[in-house]
Amino acid sequence: MxxxxxxxxxxxxxxxxxxxxxxxxxxxxxxxxxxxxxxxxxxxxxxxxxxxxxxxxxxxxxxxxxxxxxxxxxxxxxxxxxxxxxxxxxxxxxxxxxxxxxxxxxxxxxxxxxxxxxxxxxxxxxxxxxxxxxxxxxxxxxxxxxxxxxxxxxxxxxxxxxxxxPSPRATASALIDLFSEFDLSVKDLVALSGSHSIGNGRCFSIVYRLYNQSGTGKPDPAMEPEYREKLDKLCPIGGDEEIIGDLDATPHVFDNQYFKDLVSGRGFLNSDQTLYTNEWTREFVQNFSSNQEEFFNAFVEGMVKMGDLQSGxxxxxxxxxxxxxxxxxxxxxxxxxxxxxxx
CATH class of the missing domain: 1.10.520.10 (Peroxidase; domain 1)
Structure with a gap:
């Protein structure tokens, strides 16, 4: 009772x-x-x-x-x-x-x-x-x-x-604006994007890059030709869009290979490759591609700052x-x- x-x-x-x-x-x-x-x-x-x-x-x-x-x-x-x-x-x-x-x-x-x-x-x-x-x-x-x-x-x-x-189609400019809303810098953005040093992405996220970038009916010109051919085979038109591809060349090892791939035009997602084609983010990509320790330090700093975000x-x-x-x-x-x- x-x-x-x-x-x-x-x-x-x-x-x-x-x-x-x-x-x-x-x-x-x-x-x-x-x-x-x-x-x-x-x-x-x-x-x-x-x-x-x-x-x-x-x-x-x-x-x-x-x-x-x-x-x-x-x-x-x-x-x-x-x-x-x-x-x-x-x-x-x-x-x-x-x-x-x-x-x-x-x-x-x-x-x-x-x-x-x-x-x-x-x-x-x-x-x-x-x-x-x-x-x-x-x-x-x-x-x-x-x-x-x-x-x-x-x-x-x-x-x-x-x-x-953000969408896998996001541009570097859009990502910069998003991160700035959380008091995260351009350097934080590029370093934290390095989380894609491990893992995979779906064909669903890149088919437009391969066949209709920006509505042109053509592939993304920023992709290195041999890499594009590799992705064409992985993600053909009309194929299974749930098939996964590696986000960088060492998908099970957290390292700076991700940035090396961006420099060579082998970024899997548009939101990745755009970090190298954008003038505001390119310098950080280049620095991290040649200095893994600098990337690691910046990544840790970004993760700590992101972890501080609270709603109250x-x-x-x-x-x-x-x-x-x-x-x-x-x-x-x-x-x-x-x-x-x-x-």
């Missing part, structure tokens, strides 16, 4: 819970955030990543992408991971994510292990940040200390994702990364419903 607390007391309790919820967003991000509350958190995530990559090497690039697709849409709050509900269209089926993002189950595995180790302590948003870093490290890229302490969002928005996330909205520590926890008001409504049913 429902408690007989007066309505005024219920309102006060709900207000208190609501204020506590809002206060959860005030935590400052810092390195070693879980040193006392869950000291094994980062080790758990890295071990999960190692196992996931052993099952399928593509999991590294897929998981690393999560930080980009999560943080640009209303901050790094794991809104990306929420499944759709009858009252909410989430981000998983947005234009930039549907049939593109994968490996959500890797984050689920890390969350399950962490809930067993430290229930209700480590956020899904922080798992994304840790796992993205580990994906880079485990494929030969740089290591860095991540700042943690994020909360998980209570909502997601497919509309926001559609408005914000209320948050929580989800028990399941795919759904929000039950709210106090929802609990009250369910209790009231049960009481009415009993009567």
């Amino acid at each position: 429902m408690s007989t607390l007066p309505l005024a007391q219920w309102v006060i309790l709900l207000f208190f819970f609501h204020k506590m919820l809002i206060l959860t967003t005030a935590t400052e991000l810092k390195q070693g955030f879980y040193a006392e509350t869950c000291p094994g958190a980062e080790s758990v995530v890295r071990e999960v990543m190692k196992k996931a990559m052993k099952r399928d090497p593509r999991n590294a690039a897929s998981v690393m992408r999560f930080q980009f697709h999560d943080c640009f849409v209303d901050g790094c709050d794991a809104s990306l991971l929420l499944d759709d509900t009858p009252n909410m269209l989430g981000e998983k089926l947005s234009l930039s994510n549907i049939n593109s993002l994968r490996s959500y189950e890797v984050i689920d595995e890390a969350k399950e292990e962490l809930e067993n180790l430290c229930p209700g302590v480590v956020s899904c948003a922080d798992i994304i940040i840790m796992a993205s870093r580990d994906a880079v490290v485990l494929t030969g890229g740089p290591n860095w200390e991540v700042k943690l302490g994020r909360k998980d969002s209570l909502m997601a928005s497919q509309e926001d994702s559609n408005k914000i996330m 909205r209320p948050g929580e520590i989800r028990q399941n990364c795919r759904v929000v926890n039950q709210r106090p008001m929802e609990i009250l409504i369910e209790t009231l419903d049960d009481e009415l049913i009993e009567k």
